[in-house]
Each structure stands twice: as structure tokens, then as C-alpha cells.
Amino acid sequence: QQQVKQSPQSLIVQKGGISIINCAYENTAFDYFPWYQQFPGKGPALLIAIRPDVSEKKEGRFTISFNKSAKQFSLHIMDSQPGDSATYFCAATLAISSGSARQLTFGSGTQLTVLP
């Protein structure tokens, strides 16, 4: 049972284009939605994140759009560059005990290739 569903599985975009990766979730108890970027041979690294009370967050060329009512969120990469070629994971966090403890649940990943 995958709690965070991610699409597409792979994406090919021309340099300068817009890359869009979509995620959907069911559990309304999720309270934080990060995106991770993973390069080959490396572990995932936090890219950008959003709280569910915010509809959009932008950091440079990366934007998260969040639709709480639809339980969907997406990552937009503007002016995509070959250096953006990586695997992207959406994720969601859930409180797992009292206090600040959180469990991170990942989507299945999207392999992005940006052609030069």
C-alpha cells in the first residue's frame, strides 16, 4: 500500500523546458511535504518542502504547488538544465509519537532526463 503516489515514472525534457512531477496522497494526517533529489551513486538530498497551509513555495527555479482539497502536490522545475537530470522523490511526513518525531514516506520516484 503506497501512501504517496508519484507520476510519471520517467520524464524527458529539453533544456529550457518545464519539468512537472505530480504526487497524490490519501492520509490527511501528513503535515509536511518535502521533495528530494538524488543523483546516481548518492543518497537523496532535500530540495524543497512545503507545509499544507501554503499553496505554493518557490525557491529559484523550483516551485511546489500544493492543493490540499485534492490531496495533490507537484514539483515544477523551470528552465530545466542538464544538471537537473536526477531522480526526484516526493515525500510526506507523519507524526509517529508525541513531540516532534516524524516518519518520512516516499513516493516511487521520477527519473528526470534533461536533454542538452
Add this chain to the structure above:
Amino acid sequence: DADVTQTPRNRITKTGKRIMLECSQTKGHDRMYWYRQDPGLGLRLIYYSFDVKDINKGEISDGYSVSRQAQAKFSLSLESAIPNQTALYFCATSDSDRYGYTFGSGTRLTVV
């Protein structure tokens, strides 16, 4: 030096063998995690630990065990390795006051 170091980076082992994957961190974080990555499935949580005395099962703990030897060290053991445990394994840490996780570079394990 990396903040989260995993050893070994690659390992091939035979079915039925016991194997240990090690993780050490210099972040000073309380929380440590072991994840498994499989193509098309993302990363799934195996075990997590909030401090040396606190160990918890994750989504896919069957066939695995862990040991938190110190705040900075968290090891994952496969008691009797089987081929479907072939995967990429990641250790991660987090600070109790922040949501971001720091991942190691992974251990690629092949069970033949």
C-alpha cells in the same frame, strides 16, 4: 568527510549468510533510520531509532535487525540473506527539531 558514512559501499553475499551494514554520522542528530530503495518502489523504512535505547520497526522490518551502538552509530543486519533483499540501502539521520533528513551515499547489496 561525509556527514553520514555507510560501509561497505558495495557488497555481494551468498544466500543464507549473515551480513551487517554500518552507518556512522557526525551530524550530532538523535534520530537515525535505515531505508531500502528498489526501482519503482521508492524508499521504504526498515527501522528507526530516536536514541540509543529506542528502536522501532518500520514498514518492512521482517528479515532485518538493527543495533544502535552509540548516538552516532546505527547498524543494520540481515540475519540470513535472501535474493529478494538485493537492493540499495540508505542510512539517514534527522534532528529532532527539523524535518530534513540527511542521507548517506548508500550500500548496494547483492544476494546471490
